[in-house]
Amino acid sequence: MKIGTVREIKAQEFRVGLTPGAAQEAVAHGHEVVVETGAGLGAGFADSDYTAAGAAIVADAKTVFETADMIVKVKEPQASERKMLREEQILFTYLHLAADEAQARDLMDSRATCIAYETVTARDGTLPLLAPMSEVAGRLAPQMGAWTLQKANGGRGVLLGGVPGVAPAKVVVIGGGVVGTNAARVAAGMGADVTVLDRSLPRLRYLDDVFGGTFRTAYSSKAETEALVAQADLVIGAVLIPGAAAPKLVTREMLKTMKPGAAIVDVAIDQGGCVETSCPTTHDNPIFEVEGVMHYCVANMPGAVARTATLALSNATQPFMLALADKGWERACAEDPHLAAGLNVHAGEITHAAVAEALDLPLHETASLLHAAE
Ligand SMILES: NC(=O)C1=CN([C@@H]2O[C@H](COP(=O)(O)OP(=O)(O)OC[C@H]3O[C@@H](n4cnc5c(N)ncnc54)[C@H](O)[C@@H]3O)[C@@H](O)[C@H]2O)C=CC1
Ligand SMILES: CC(=O)C(=O)O
Numbered sequence: 001m002k003i004g005t006v007r008e009i010k011a012q013e014f015r016v017g018l019t020p021g022a023a024q025e026a027v028a029h030g031h032e033v034v035v036e037t038g039a040g041l042g043a044g045f046a047d048s049d050y051t052a053a054g055a056a057i058v059a060d061a062k063t064v065f066e067t068a069d070m071i072v073k074v075k076e077p078q079a080s081e082r083k084m085l086r087e088e089q090i091l092f093t094y095l096h097l098a099a100d101e102a103q104a105r106d107l108m109d110s111r112a113t114c115i116a117y118e119t120v121t122a123r124d125g126t127l128p129l130l131a132p133m134s135e136v137a138g139r140l141a142p143q144m145g146a147w148t149l150q151k152a153n154g155g156r157g158v159l160l161g162g163v164p165g166v167a168p169a170k171v172v173v174i175g176g177g178v179v180g181t182n183a184a185r186v187a188a189g190m191g192a193d194v195t196v197l198d199r200s201l202p203r204l205r206y207l208d209d210v211f212g213g214t215f216r217t218a219y220s221s222k223a224e225t226e227a228l229v230a231q232a233d234l235v236i237g238a239v240l241i242p243g244a245a246a247p248k249l250v251t252r253e254m255l256k257t258m259k260p261g262a263a264i265v266d267v268a269i270d271q272g273g274c275v276e277t278s279c280p281t282t283h284d285n286p287i288f289e290v291e292g293v294m295h296y297c298v299a300n301m302p303g304a305v306a307r308t309a310t311l312a313l314s315n316a317t318q319p320f321m322l323a324l325a326d327k328g329w330e331r332a333c334a335e336d337p338h339l340a341a342g343l344n345v346h347a348g349e350i351t352h353a354a355v356a357e358a359l360d361l362p363l364h365e366t367a368s369l370l371h372a373a374e
């Protein structure tokens with residue numbers, strides 16, 4: 001198979017879909033790899049690193065899209081990239097379609113087979129291709145929240161850790177999964193007073209067992225959320241219902257009860273955000289104010305630490321990328337239901353139930369495709 005990767009063109013996105021190490025593995029498996037010139041530079045990989053790994057460098061994205069059987073990327077394809085996708089081509093990347101109907105319709109029009117990192121599953125029900133970026137975004141969230149709270153950025157001028165004699169900031173993390181746990185750990189490590197809300201009792205038990213002395217847990221009811229948000233200096237949104245649009249757990253009415261200059265980092269923004277007033281921002285212009293509360297809603301936070309994030313993402317995607325290349329998508333998905341859970345669009349139809357439901361589009365059952373492929 002010919003595997004291609006391109007330079008990411010989303011604003012301030014410096015990650016790359018294939019590292020030279022992953023390219024080398026693909027070549028060792030007998031595949032060809034084509035890389036757009038400069039694709040790895042933002043993550044610290046030169047073209048010469050890719051040629052040393054056995055890949056070919058080409059002049060532009062158009063050549064990669066024209067020649068590759070599978071495109072491996074990081075972010076959802078932008079409008080200009082969607083026009084270059086072809087029928088029978090595999091696209092393997094983050095898609096986040098539940099909150100992006102325009103993209104979903106373009107991917108359907110392309111008739112390509114689109115496998116979303118964020119809905120590939122693991123045996124224990126976790127999301128192995130989302131987890132590494134959730135670890136990164138979770139650890140970044142208190143850092144970005146601390147910055148947003150600074151006076152010059154419109155924040156209330158509160159230091160997360162406080163100082164002797166002055167209380168630390170109150171941080172409320174909504175969702176205690178991978179993003180939430182990493183965010184809570186780092187915020188607590190910075191000295192903040194942290195509470196994590198989740199609606200899963202087993203998850204709250206786990207967090208209490210492991211981090212009981214480090215941060216508190218609370219059940220995510222409306223009343224508890226209202227009370228904690230009203231007192232918070234920083235709210236971190238970290239909920240997920242896989243494939244679906246995020247539930248709006250913080251309403252505009254709740255913002256009116258918050259302290260002026262309090263901050264929200266809505267990490268769940270790539271699934272539409274869990275705060276009613278959130279809308280996606282970019283690293284170029286990351287914050288805005290609503291009802292006196294500063295919002296940070298960057299949908300590709302790990303792009304800020306492109307090298308760490310690229311290496312972490314590649315560690316996770318590589319085995320799936322190799323399975324797709326070695327076996328073709330039909331056999332790879334037929335043999336691995338967890339990879340098959342990543343199928344979001346195929347031959348003009350939505351193939352993921354939560355995406356179909358979120359966008360109110362018809363669902364084509366994956367099982368029928370894989371059965372046909374056996
Ligand atoms: N903005 C960015 O750059 C990035 C965003 N993300 C996003 O962050 C979000 C969280 O991802 P993960 O932590 O990996 O997911 P996860 O599945 O590990 O955790 C989600 C948690 O939310 C909880 N939850 C669900 N409904 C809830 C409710 N009503 N109240 C409280 N908790 C609730 C679940 O029980 C679970 O513990 C996702 O939308 C993901 O796409 C992830 C990485 C980067
Ligand atoms: C998960 C995701 O959307 C990102 O890393 O950008």
Ligand SMILES: [Mg+2]
Pocket residue numbers: 096270299300301
């Ligand atoms: Mg994202």
